[in-house]
Amino acid sequence: MRRQMSYRFEDQDASPMAMNRRFSRVESGADLKDYFDRGDIASRENRWNFEVAWEVANKVGGIYTVIRSKAYVSTEEMGEQLCMMGPYKEQCARTEMEEMEFPRGNPLLDAVNALRSRGYKIHTGRWLVDGNPQLILFDIGSAAWKLDQFKLEMWEKCNIGVPHLDIETNDAIILGFMIAEFLEEFRNFAIAYSQNNELSAPRIVAHFHEWQAGVGLIVLRTRLVEIATVFTTHATLLGRYLCAGNTDFYNNLDKFAVDEEAGKRQIYHRYCLERGATHLAHVFTTVSEITGYEAEHLLKRKPDIITPNGLNVKKFSAIHEFQNLHAVAKEKINEFVRGHFYGHIDFDLDKTLYFFIAGRYEFGNKGADIFIESLARLNAMLKHEKPDTTVVAFLIFPTKTNNFNVDSLRGHAVIKQLRDTINNVQQAVGKRMFDTCLKGHIPGPDELLQKDDLVKIKRCMYAMQRDSMPPVTTHNVADDWNDPVLSSIRRCQLFNSVHDRVKMVFHPEFLTSTNPLFGIDYEEFVRGCHLGVFPSYYEPWGYTPAECTVMGIPSVTTNLSGFGCFMQEHISDPKSYGIYIVDRRYIGLENSVQQLTNFMMEFSRLNRRQRIIQRNRTERLSDLLDWRTLGIYYRQARVKALQAVYPDYVDESTLYGSRNNLIFSRPHSEPPSPSSSRHTTPAPSVHGSDEEDSVDEETELKELGMK
Numbered sequence: 229m230r231r232q233m234s235y236r237f238e239d240q241d242a243s244p245m246a247m248n249r250r251f252s253r254v255e256s257g258a259d260l261k262d263y264f265d266r267g268d269i270a271s272r273e274n275r276w277n278f279e280v281a282w283e284v285a286n287k288v289g290g291i292y293t294v295i296r297s298k299a300y301v302s303t304e305e306m307g308e309q310l311c312m313m314g315p316y317k318e319q320c321a322r323t324e325m326e327e328m329e330f331p332r333g334n335p336l337l338d339a340v341n342a343l344r345s346r347g348y349k350i351h352t353g354r355w356l357v358d359g360n361p362q363l364i365l366f367d368i369g370s371a372a373w374k375l376d377q378f379k380l381e382m383w384e385k386c387n388i389g390v391p392h393l394d395i396e397t398n399d400a401i402i403l404g405f406m407i408a409e410f411l412e413e414f415r416n417f418a419i420a421y422s423q424n425n426e427l428s429a430p431r432i433v434a435h436f437h438e439w440q441a442g443v444g445l446i447v448l449r450t451r452l453v454e455i456a457t458v459f460t461t462h463a464t465l466l467g468r469y470l471c472a473g474n475t476d477f478y479n480n481l482d483k484f485a486v487d488e489e490a491g492k493r494q495i496y497h498r499y500c501l502e503r504g505a506t507h508l509a510h511v512f513t514t515v516s517e518i519t520g521y522e523a524e525h526l527l528k529r530k531p532d533i534i535t536p537n538g539l540n541v542k543k544f545s546a547i548h549e550f551q552n553l554h555a556v557a558k559e560k561i562n563e564f565v566r567g568h569f570y571g572h573i574d575f576d577l578d579k580t581l582y583f584f585i586a587g588r589y590e591f592g593n594k595g596a597d598i599f600i601e602s603l604a605r606l607n608a609m610l611k612h613e614k615p616d617t618t619v620v621a622f623l624i625f626p627t628k629t630n631n632f633n634v635d636s637l638r639g640h641a642v643i644k645q646l647r648d649t650i651n652n653v654q655q656a657v658g659k660r661m662f663d664t665c666l667k668g669h670i671p672g673p674d675e676l677l678q679k680d681d682l683v684k685i686k687r688c689m690y691a692m693q694r695d696s697m698p699p700v701t702t703h704n705v706a707d708d709w710n711d712p713v714l715s716s717i718r719r720c721q722l723f724n725s726v727h728d729r730v731k732m733v734f735h736p737e738f739l740t741s742t743n744p745l746f747g748i749d750y751e752e753f754v755r756g757c758h759l760g761v762f763p764s765y766y767e768p769w770g771y772t773p774a775e776c777t778v779m780g781i782p783s784v785t786t787n788l789s790g791f792g793c794f795m796q797e798h799i800s801d802p803k804s805y806g807i808y809i810v811d812r813r814y815i816g817l818e819n820s821v822q823q824l825t826n827f828m829m830e831f832s833r834l835n836r837r838q839r840i841i842q843r844n845r846t847e848r849l850s851d852l853l854d855w856r857t858l859g860i861y862y863r864q865a866r867v868k869a870l871q872a873v874y875p876d877y878v879d880e881s882t883l884y885g886s887r888n889n890l891i892f893s894r895p896h897s898e899p900p901s902p903s904s905s906r907h908t909t910p911a912p913s914v915h916g917s918d919e920e921d922s923v924d925e926e927t928e929l930k931e932l933g934m935k
Contacts, residue, residue, distance in 0.1 A: 260301055260859035267307020274422055274430045276414075277302075277310045277866060280407055280444055281437035282400070284314030285324040285355050285363060289588070291437055291462055293771055296357050297540045298862070301855040303359035305863065311336065313410075314441075315403050316351050316365035325363055327353040335421045339414035340364065347371075348406060358540060366406045368399050378405045382443075385450040388500045396440075397498055404443025411444070412453050431874050433458065433866045439465055439498060442505025449508040456869035459509035460535060463768040465502050467522050469493045471593050471766035478788065478813055481525040503527050510872040511865050516790025517797075519768040533865045536794055537769045538858035541778050541850045550755075550780045550847055551840060557756030558582070560748050565620060567640035567745075568702070568733060571694040574726055575618040581832060582757040586624035586750070587772055589736075591712040595763030595786065596623065598817070600713070602763075602824040603730050604720035609829050610729035617832055620731045622757070623713055624750075627736045629703035635694075636702045636745060646688040653681045698724040701734040702745055755779050758839065759831055763810050763824055764789050773807075780847030782806030784827055787813050798852060801894040806846035845895055 263269070270277070279302070283292035295312070302310055330337035330352060340350050349367035354360045378401050382388050390397050411434055418430040433456040436445045445457050466489060471477050490499035506512050506527045513535045514520040520531040562577050583603075587594050603621050610617055657676050664671035700723065705711050713734050717723075722732045737743075739750045746753065754760065760776040760783035767789035774791055776783040785792035785807065792809045795802045802809055808827040812820050834842070851857060867879040 259856055260305060260863060261856045263863065264301075264304040265307075266304060267309040270306050270309040274418075274428050275309060275870070276418065276430060276432045277306050278411065278432070278434040279310070279312045279437075280434060280441040281312075281314055282403070282440040283437075284312045285365060286314055286317045286320045287324075290769070290771055294462070294537050295437070296355075297538065298855050298859065299355060299357050299361050300359035300540055301859045302862075303361045305859070308362065311362045311364060312355065313364045313366070313407055315399070316349070316367045321351065321365060324356055325351065325353050325365065326356055326360075327351055330362075333421075335414055335417040336362070336364075338417040338421075339410055342413045342417075343406070343410055346409075350410075364410070366403055366410075368402045368406075371402050371406050374405070375402055378402060381405075382446075386446060386500075386504055388497060388504065390497050394497070397501070400440040400443050400501070404441070404445075405447055407441075407444035408447035408451065408453070411448060411455055412451065415453065415455060431870055431877060432456065433869050435460065435862075435866065436505065436509070438462060439502035439505060443501060445505045446501065446508055454873060456511075456866070456873040457509045458511045458513065458865050458869045459505045460513045460515070460865075461502065461506065461519070461523060461527070462515050462537075463519065463766075464522055464526050465495060466490055466493075466499055466526050467519075468593075468766065469495065472590065474592065477766065481522065484526070486526055486528075509869075511869040513861075513865050515769045517793050518788060518790055522768075532868060533861060535861040535865060536790065536858050537771065537774070538853055538855035539771075539774060539778050539850075541854040541856075543850070551843065553755050554780070554843070557748065557752045559756075560746070561753065561756045563643075564640075564746050567643040568636055569698045569724070569731065570639040570642055571692050572698050572724070572726060576616065579616055580618045580620060581759065582620050582622065583759045583761050583828065584622040584624060584753070584757050585761050586622075587762070589625040589627050590766075591625075593764060593766040594625075595765055595812075596625070596713060597716060598763050598821050598824060599623075599761055600716040600720055600722070601821050602828060603732070604722055605821070605825040606828050606832070607722065607728055607730035609825070610832065611727070613829075614832060615729065618729055618731065619828075619832065620733060621761075622753075623732070623734045624739060624753075625713065625734070625736060626738050627711070628706040629736050630706055631704055632745070633699050633702055633704055635696070635699050639698075640745065642688070642691050646692065649684050649688050653677075653685065656681065697726075698731070700724055700732045701736065703736050705734075705736055751775075751779070754781055757781060759783065759828070761824075761828070762786075762789070763812065763820070765812060767791070774853050777807070777846055778850040778853055780843045780850075782808070782831070782842055782846050784808040784810060784824065786810045795849075799849070804845065804895050805849055806842045807849070 269275075279295065281291055281295050283289065284295055286292065299312070330340065336352075340352055343350055347370060349370035351363075351365040351367070353363050355363045375398060379390055382390065382401065390401060392398075411432070415430065415432055418432065422428065422430055434445070434448065435458040436442050437460050439461075442459055445459055448455055448457060466484075466486060467477070470484065470489060486499070487496065490496040506523070506529050511532045512523075512529055513533045514523050514531045515535060515537050517534060520534060524530045561582055565577065565580070566573060585594065585596060585599050591597060599621075600623075603619075606619065610619065660676055661671055664675060700717050701708075701714065705714060708714050717732055717734070722728060722730060724731050735745075739746055739748065739753050741747065741749045741752075748756070754776060758781070760773060760781055762770060762773050762783060762785050764770065764786055765788055767786070770785060770789040770791035773783040773785045773789070783806070785795070787793060787796065787809055792807075795807045796809055799805055799807065808831075810820055810824050810827065815823075867877075870877045870879075
């Protein structure tokens with residue numbers, strides 16, 4: 229049984245022919261939205277789903293984004309049959325959780341009370357995110373007195389010893405045993421509840437994310453509790469350490485002595501926990517093909533299913549709306565640039581492009597090394613070929629700082645003073661013009677702009693003068709001489725001189741709306757930029773380029789990131805949709821740097837209209853990254869686990885084919901547009917048509933000769 233479906237655009241009333249012009253129709257598996265019944269079927273089947281992660285209602289890293297963004301589609305599918313579990317961290321839970329008890333008679337409440345009677349502190353309620361899923365958070369400190377008992381059981385049953393001083397692993401052990409005891413109690417109460425109410429036997433599946441949560445899976449399996457288990461690794465523990473050590477990782481995956489390598493890095497006990505959870509799980513999944521390849525060699529098990537990460541995509545009713553948001557956000561970045569580069573604004577902001585890279589400060593893994601090297605080469609190419617185009621490159625990597633750069637703060641103060649002075653003079657000139665015209669004659673220049681006004685303006689302009697070059701960083705970085713980003717900038721001599729066509733801004737903290745320099749949050753900053761550059765060497769998935777895509781911002785990724793591999797597999801010509809994929813796997817480093825330089829130069833050659841059309845195309849890929857599309861893989865993983873424990877269970881989602889044959893065809897307008905060598909229209913553009921927000925969906929169809 230197969231279903232035929234086509235992707236719809238913002239205009240829900242568009243005809244099928246119009247759709248077909250944009251994308252080819254494809255055969256694909258079912259969407260998760262086909263199962264959105266708020267848990268009605270799951271309730272009738274007495275099927276329960278528990279999702280366990282260290283980052284449930286606890287913001288630490290990328291897994292928090294996965295769990296949080298998936299919460300809505302998970303609750304739409306499972307309703308009250310879904311419960312998320314994690315550690316209770318008061319600082320986060322205070323703002324993320326609404327505490328409340330489960331209804332009386334619910335097996336969840338009975339299991340919670342059973343553990344409370346053992347002295348465990350457990351908080352229940354709902355997560356304050358889209359979907360409001362049920363939450364159970366375990367206070368690790370309340371069970372710390374049993375740590376030695378838990379460790380003894382882990383040693384006797386698994387031969388895994390945990391050092392006493394490894395606090396993070398100790399916490400993971402306590403959480404794992406608390407969750408395993410809860411699930412065991414819940415199963416017993418659920419069976420009793422089902423028998424008393426003449427229901428079918430409960431079918432329970434527990435999904436564990438990453439090694440910290442995997443301890444609970446190990447305990448369940450060693451205690452022979454009849455619960456289906458799924459284990460997902462978002463990045464292997466050993467893989468992250470090996471990549472950070474400047475090894476030729478992917479070409480030597482099959483040659484690493486994994487036990488020895490883990491021992492050298494003093495993470496052998498953690499590696500054993502991760503590997504144990506991997507092999508004991510009924511179903512093992514990873515987030516991408518590249519991570520699956522890594523897990524096959526480092527964890528010695530091939531994933532059963534690939535579960536790509538998605539996002540909650542919110543579509544606009546009209547396609548030009550996100551273009552308008554880009555223009556508004558870009559103006560806010562313009563304001564920052566005016567302040568940061570005061571006294572050296574010798575470039576036209578209308579011909580300035582904003583590139584950025586962001587993420588954890590893993591200099592080599594995130595590809596910041598080849599990004600800076602490529603920017604130096606791009607600088608030389610722009611000087612020679614397009615001297616009127618300027619690129620401002622932002623590097624957003626949080627690291628230790630002492631305080632804000634005084635020069636950067638002063639620049640924003642000077643610009644604000646100039647703006648306020650000009651506004652006051654403007655109001656005064658307008659009042660004089662009105663009064664003079666009221667008397668019946670046209671005012672002369674001397675009557676409008678008085679000497680005092682000129683003096684005020686000159687004072688502001690003299691205050692803007694400075695002898696030093698604009699700083700390359702917005703903060704005073706701690707130990708700046710050994711900082712890898714600043715060291716690379718010095719080596720490449722990208723010092724924001726008047727002759728440089730590539731300007732550098734290193735912002736060593738995350739962006740928030742309370743930031744005194746930018747005054748915008750990260751999402752708005754992304755919308756205002758022109759290109760995200762993420763040439764990562766180690767990136768199991770890659771949420772940063774995915775976020776760019778759903779906002780309609782073109783991005784650079786690599787064939788070593790999960791996102792890049794996913795796009796290569798599902799789009800026949802990724803570059804025409806604004807997804808530039810750098811080869812970091814099959815060619816040398818020098819060739820990768822040159823390829824990245826060429827991509828950025830190719831993007832710099834595009835005119836405004838071509839960039840607008842490309843952004844339209846990029847935004848259309850957002851359906852591909854929506855959890856409504858990708859969530860079906862998680863469902864299939866749960867079904868496979870349930871069938872391993874309950875052989876009589878049948879689910880129709882397993883009858884559908886996978887989405888591996890979902891291919892986005894090359895746009896019909898390629899190669900004429902966007903292309904740096906040919907015009908986007910048969911005739912020259914009319915005056916004013918190059919404005920950022922001037923091209924919408926209908927205009928693009930006309931530009932491309934489609935009626």
